Amino acid sequence: MAIIVQRPKLKWWEQLYIPALFIGMRVTLGHLVSILSRKTKVTMQYPEEKWDEHLPEHYRGAPALVTDEHDRERCVACQLCEFICPPRAITIKPEEIPGDDKWAKVEKRPRTFDIDMIRCIYCGLCEEVCPEQAIFLRKDYAITGTSRAEMVHDKEKLYQIGGVRVGLVNKWNELK
Amino acid sequence: MDWHIIIAAVIKIVVFVFLVTLPMVAMSVWAERRVSAAIQDRVGPNRVGPFGLLQAVADGIKFLLKEDFTPNHVNKFYFWLAPALTMVPALLTCAVLPFGSQLFGEKMVIADLDVGPLFVFSIASLTVYGIVLAGWSSNSKYSFLGGVRSTSQMISYEISLGLSIVPLIMIYGELNLGRIVQEQAINGWALLPLWGEGLSLKGFILAIPIFISFIIFTTSMFAETNRLPFDLPECETELVAGYHTEYSSMKFALFFLGEYAAMIIGSGLAVTLFLGGWSLPFGWLAPSGIDAEIPWWHGLIHIGTYFAKVIGFILFFIVVRWTLPRFRYDQLMRLGWVFFFEIALFNVVLTAILLAIFK
Numbered sequence: 120m121a122i123i124v125q126r127p128k129l130k131w132w133e134q135l136y137i138p139a140l141f142i143g144m145r146v147t148l149g150h151l152v153s154i155l156s157r158k159t160k161v162t163m164q165y166p167e168e169k170w171d172e173h174l175p176e177h178y179r180g181a182p183a184l185v186t187d188e189h190d191r192e193r194c195v196a197c198q199l200c201e202f203i204c205p206p207r208a209i210t211i212k213p214e215e216i217p218g219d220d221k222w223a224k225v226e227k228r229p230r231t232f233d234i235d236m237i238r239c240i241y242c243g244l245c246e247e248v249c250p251e252q253a254i255f256l257r258k259d260y261a262i263t264g265t266s267r268a269e270m271v272h273d274k275e276k277l278y279q280i281g282g283v284r285v286g287l288v289n290k291w292n293e294l295k
Numbered sequence: 296m297d298w299h300i301i302i303a304a305v306i307k308i309v310v311f312v313f314l315v316t317l318p319m320v321a322m323s324v325w326a327e328r329r330v331s332a333a334i335q336d337r338v339g340p341n342r343v344g345p346f347g348l349l350q351a352v353a354d355g356i357k358f359l360l361k362e363d364f365t366p367n368h369v370n371k372f373y374f375w376l377a378p379a380l381t382m383v384p385a386l387l388t389c390a391v392l393p394f395g396s397q398l399f400g401e402k403m404v405i406a407d408l409d410v411g412p413l414f415v416f417s418i419a420s421l422t423v424y425g426i427v428l429a430g431w432s433s434n435s436k437y438s439f440l441g442g443v444r445s446t447s448q449m450i451s452y453e454i455s456l457g458l459s460i461v462p463l464i465m466i467y468g469e470l471n472l473g474r475i476v477q478e479q480a481i482n483g484w485a486l487l488p489l490w491g492e493g494l495s496l497k498g499f500i501l502a503i504p505i506f507i508s509f510i511i512f513t514t515s516m517f518a519e520t521n522r523l524p525f526d527l528p529e530c531e532t533e534l535v536a537g538y539h540t541e542y543s544s545m546k547f548a549l550f551f552l553g554e555y556a557a558m559i560i561g562s563g564l565a566v567t568l569f570l571g572g573w574s575l576p577f578g579w580l581a582p583s584g585i586d587a588e589i590p591w592w593h594g595l596i597h598i599g600t601y602f603a604k605v606i607g608f609i610l611f612f613i614v615v616r617w618t619l620p621r622f623r624y625d626q627l628m629r630l631g632w633v634f635f636f637e638i639a640l641f642n643v644v645l646t647a648i649l650l651a652i653f654k
Contacts, residue, residue, distance in 0.1 A: 144615070151330065154333045
């Protein structure tokens, strides 16, 4: 069904277009004055002002590895995150934990754990798939570097971003 | 050979064109961006220098350092010629604009021609060649459409632009812009006849055709400088960038700056013809005659007044650009040929009748 739009009937002075110019200029100059007198403030001057404290709980920033309350790295190098990662940003080289180690019964840990932050799309699948709750997406978003190599986060850097998380899974706890 | 005249002319050219007008072109780009940002509740360029004032310098360096790419399919000679042909006429018209009364006994106009407005129109109409050549030699459909649109638009509006100032010239009986301004300084601006001989019935009645002229002149100036609401030659939503689609780096910058230079010259001409040029309102500090001696600080105040008025007019240009939507092409042509052309002709007749009545 066709909808017939009723066009307003313009008076002769409205057809001159000049009154419309001044009506329009009242709108635009109103915005100009209100922004110049700082009545409205919309823009955040980014590097000086940041929005970090308003980031929502579910914000997905840079992925990072975490250690548990015993200073043990949670990652057991199962490589599930490496397999699920859609852009293949994660590269893990596993190694065996030597028998004389305190955590020998865990058997496996990553020798190297690299996340290429140029590739990472912050989807959070690694966090979702991890059976050990070892990898989390933190709120860091300003990941910068001057070379490609600098943009690859290695294990040390990942633990530095991630820090310690306690009381999530107690599978490997000595007390159990 | 009178060296004094040549040296004075060279100083005036260097100072007025290269040290004032060209920086004004650059600054008006900055002003355009800041004002448009404020109108749209944004901030605009505010990083380079205080308030982003050095943005123009940064832009200039960027344009100079960018790759100057000439596509293979263009007509090289005309492709290279076109940007210069856009910029040069815009700056040439500076020559006849009186930007001040006198300074140290020297008239503040580069060339004191007796055919001022005619010179401006004849030179300004050359700008269309730059755009046509750019559109044609680029050998791409967007440039071509932009060039064709621009040609027909500029030719159409040149007629009403020229006709709109005829009533003014009839009233002043003068084609020398300097003497027109001097007349306005003493006897009231064309649009504001509130002092001197202008403050009379004749002055008020004659202000009616001048007001009509002013509206036609200003609107045609918008069309001539290819600015919104008449920016059909480069309307970004339809033609990518119109006639300068294929241009890059400094050649693009020349088109860009040429547009702003034309805007400044147009504002200067409108201010000179309708708003009293360098003169202060109510005859303050007005020299008694075109050759009368005035103190140097009066001269400086007059120069400052001229540029203040021009800047005000440029701001008006900018605000209008960010207020009005673009016309449709047939509306543009109808406005030019059916309305403005007839109104301007009628206005000439009206002025003649009024002048015959108030002899």
